[in-house]
Amino acid sequence: MAQSDGEQRxxxxxxxxxxEVSKRFGDFVAVDDLTLTVPEGAFFALLGPSGCGKTxxxxxxxxLEDPTAGTVSIGAEDITGLKPYKRPVNTVFQSYALFPHLTxxxxxxxxxxxxxxxxxxxxxxxxxxLVQLEQYGGRKPAQLSGGQQQRVALGRALINEPGVLLLDxxxxxxxxxLRRQMQLELKRIQTEIGITFVHVTHDxxxxxxxxxxxxxxxxxxxxxxxxPTELYENPRTTFVANFLGQSNLVSxxxxxxxxxxxxxxxxxxxxxxxxxRSHTDQGKGWLGIRPEKIFASQRDSEDLEDGNQxxxxxxxxxxxxxxxxxYLVRMPWGQELMVFEQNTGQRQSFKSGDEVDLAxxxxxxxxxxxxxxxxAGAVREDVG
Amino acid sequence: MATAVRETAxxxxxxxxxxxxxxxxxxxxIVLLIGIAVLVYTFVPIxxxxxxxxxxxxxxAASAEFxxxxxxxxxxxxxxxxxxxxxxxSFAVSLVATVVATLLxxxxxxxxxxxxxxxxxxxxxxxxxxxxxxxxxxxxxLLAMFVSLGFNGALGFITIVIAHILFCLSFVVVTVxxxxxxxxxxxxxxxxxxxxxxWQTFRLVTLxxxxxxxxxxxxxxxxxxxxxxxxxxFTSGQSQTFPLYVYGSKLKGFPAQLFVIGTLMFVVSLLLVxxxxxWRRRRPT
Ligand SMILES: Nc1ncnc2c1ncn2[C@@H]1O[C@H](COP(=O)(O)OP(=O)(O)OP(=O)(O)O)[C@@H](O)[C@H]1O
Ligand SMILES: [Mg+2]
Numbered sequence: 273m274a275q276s277d278g279e280q281r282x283x284x285x286x287x288x289x290x291x292e293v294s295k296r297f298g299d300f301v302a303v304d305d306l307t308l309t310v311p312e313g314a315f316f317a318l319l320g321p322s323g324c325g326k327t328x329x330x331x332x333x334x335x336l337e338d339p340t341a342g343t344v345s346i347g348a349e350d351i352t353g354l355k356p357y358k359r360p361v362n363t364v365f366q367s368y369a370l371f372p373h374l375t376x377x378x379x380x381x382x383x384x385x386x387x388x389x390x391x392x393x394x395x396x397x398x399x400x401x402l403v404q405l406e407q408y409g410g411r412k413p414a415q416l417s418g419g420q421q422q423r424v425a426l427g428r429a430l431i432n433e434p435g436v437l438l439l440d441x442x443x444x445x446x447x448x449x450l451r452r453q454m455q456l457e458l459k460r461i462q463t464e465i466g467i468t469f470v471h472v473t474h475d476x477x478x479x480x481x482x483x484x485x486x487x488x489x490x491x492x493x494x495x496x497x498x499x500p501t502e503l504y505e506n507p508r509t510t511f512v513a514n515f516l517g518q519s520n521l522v523s524x525x526x527x528x529x530x531x532x533x534x535x536x537x538x539x540x541x542x543x544x545x546x547x548x549r550s551h552t553d554q555g556k557g558w559l560g561i562r563p564e565k566i567f568a569s570q571r572d573s574e575d576l577e578d579g580n581q582x583x584x585x586x587x588x589x590x591x592x593x594x595x596x597x598x599y600l601v602r603m604p605w606g607q608e609l610m611v612f613e614q615n616t617g618q619r620q621s622f623k624s625g626d627e628v629d630l631a632x633x634x635x636x637x638x639x640x641x642x643x644x645x646x647x648a649g650a651v652r653e654d655v656g
Numbered sequence: 657m658a659t660a661v662r663e664t665a666x667x668x669x670x671x672x673x674x675x676x677x678x679x680x681x682x683x684x685x686i687v688l689l690i691g692i693a694v695l696v697y698t699f700v701p702i703x704x705x706x707x708x709x710x711x712x713x714x715x716x717a718a719s720a721e722f723x724x725x726x727x728x729x730x731x732x733x734x735x736x737x738x739x740x741x742x743x744x745x746s747f748a749v750s751l752v753a754t755v756v757a758t759l760l761x762x763x764x765x766x767x768x769x770x771x772x773x774x775x776x777x778x779x780x781x782x783x784x785x786x787x788x789x790x791x792x793x794x795x796x797x798l799l800a801m802f803v804s805l806g807f808n809g810a811l812g813f814i815t816i817v818i819a820h821i822l823f824c825l826s827f828v829v830v831t832v833x834x835x836x837x838x839x840x841x842x843x844x845x846x847x848x849x850x851x852x853x854x855w856q857t858f859r860l861v862t863l864x865x866x867x868x869x870x871x872x873x874x875x876x877x878x879x880x881x882x883x884x885x886x887x888x889x890f891t892s893g894q895s896q897t898f899p900l901y902v903y904g905s906k907l908k909g910f911p912a913q914l915f916v917i918g919t920l921m922f923v924v925s926l927l928l929v930x931x932x933x934x935w936r937r938r939r940p941t
Contacts, residue, residue: 334849355848356849357853371843371846371847371861382847
């Protein structure tokens with residue numbers, strides 16, 4: 273019954289569609305008019321800060337929460353009103369939700385048994401092996417470590433090979449090493465079985481390394497959706513610019529937006545931004561530059577790169593982090609910009625108090641609407 | 657030990673050198689001593705009952721002192737008039753009351769914890785009322801009610817059972833509710849997510865997890881019902897449950913077999929506690 277999608281799988285693609293979905297808890301809007309499509313077989317990451325509505329969105333797909341408005345469908349089939357057990361969807365819960373009274377084996381076999389599958393024993397043993405818990409089959413969940421429990425939760429959902437697998441921060445409790453290992457493993461499984469994964473996380477690195485498509489969510493709405501590089505290189509909002517990696521946002525005035533390069537006035541110095549990365553064409557705008565895209569060079573030196581230049585900076589802080597050196601450079605208008613220089617050994621290093629000029633190429637910056645808060649989504653409050 | 661103390665606290669030991677040793681021992685072991693005293697205090701009456709069950713009575717009724725050892729009381733348990741009949745009645749009443757109260761109480765606990773409905777807060781409060789009402793008050797009002805309903809001639813098994821279900825119910829509800837409130841509803845959601853329908857979810861996840869609470873509630877109900885005297889006294893008419901029988905024989909003198917019954921009940925409940933404890937340990941949570 274649950275796998276009745278078997279025959280349909282060959283036909284029309286079983287994409288997951290959310291159409292104008294909203295969820296209110298009383299007056300509070302947890303998910304606001306959300307529309308998105310996850311193509312069949314995609315690895316889709318839902319990224320956002322705590323409380324932005326990620327879990328609520330997943331729960332509506334799983335059928336554990338009724339949307340206040342909107343529809344959820346898989347392929348052409350509307351599943352909005354369907355009971356959770358009638359949906360070809362399985363969830364790895366944020367809290368694991370393992371059955372404490374059942375053994376690990378029975379936890380994993382639960383879905384198979386409910387569906388009346390034949391070779392429960394073999395499939396469950398295979399899954400135990402896949403999540404590296406062969407010798408733990410007879411234990412109860414309380415006798416496993418957090419990371420092991422997480423793998424049981426994963427196996428318990430995966431074994432059903434659902435049309436859509438929802439993963440709610442499935443790697444949150446793992447240490448870094450195991451986490452990386454499981455990320456690779458998840459990605460491998462996903463490519464192998466070809467299941468659609470909707471992966472919720474607030475670890476941006478995890479989202480970028482694993483997903484084909486990332487949706488950045490903020491207070492109930494999707495700010496931007498796209499491939500990881502697209503989101504990183506060309507963010508549309510200050511929230512995305514700050515939430516995915518770090519960005520310098522400088523207040524500018526648009527001077528000329530007629531050509532293929534938009535010219536902006538940045539506290540008296542003119543710089544250009546590729547038109548495809550300009551999300552405003554008049555008035556004020558936030559000029560965004562990633563710290564690692566900026567080259568610093570000694571004041572008035574010969575090796576200042578071509579392209580955009582901002583002169584008159586003074587190094588105010590230096591921190592060496594191994595692969596790179598991170599500088600804070602105080603500009604004439606008082607703002608401190610982050611500049612990350614790769615430690616290639618080719619580039620000059622600076623110390624606090626050194627006078628520097630900054631340069632980057634026009635296709636490496638972006639221009640955002642000035643109506644937004646420059647600090648939105650930022651971890652540090654050093655933008656201004 | 658003592659020398660080390662003397663070195664670290666010279667002024668105190670100098671002022672009271674003679675009390676030092678035993679006082680020190682006393683303060684170190686006071687908790688243990690109190691514990692032993694409390695245990696003795698609790699177990700002396702039980703030990704007394706067990707001892708008297710092996711004592712040969714001098715007259716028709718048992719005397720308060722242990723005289724000669726005998727197995728007679730154990731082989732003639734049912735000899736005293738009405739003793740075993742009253743036990744039978746008590747077991748029947750308690751079993752029926754326990755089963756019904758556990759069923760109703762569990763359902764009620766589920767309703768109170770899992771569903772929101774108008775008057776839920778009030779129900780949560782009202783459920784404590786039967787526990788808070790003095791038994792004499794409840795007993796007399798039940799009697800008045802039964803009489804006005806025309807039960808007057810028919811007071812007995814039925815009316816006792818009705819009364820017992822009534823006062824056991826709140827205890828079951830409170831016990832099961834506590835268990836349910838501590839249960840993660842996401843477990844049931846996970847079961848539903850894994851293709852279990854409502855009934856399967858209840859049978860495979862909810863019920864097993866709520867079971868310790870239900871069992872505890874049932875045991876509580878049984879023991880409350882089994883030795884209830886006050887309410888039973890009002891609602892029993894001519895019937896005699898075991899507590900009523902014991903009370904009645906207080907006037908005539910206790911038959912020695914009472915102590916056998918007492919010993920047996922003690923052993924059975926001890927066994928039950930051990931079994932429940934073992935069963936509880938076998939399953940985490
Ligand atoms: N049952 C509920 N009743 C009221 N408010 C709720 C309920 N469930 C969630 N919320 C609220 O909705 C918002 C979104 O919650 P949600 O669990 O979806 O966040 P999240 O993005 O998963 O966060 P996290 O990363 O911390 O898990 C939160 O502000 C939360 O307080
Ligand atoms: Mg969440």
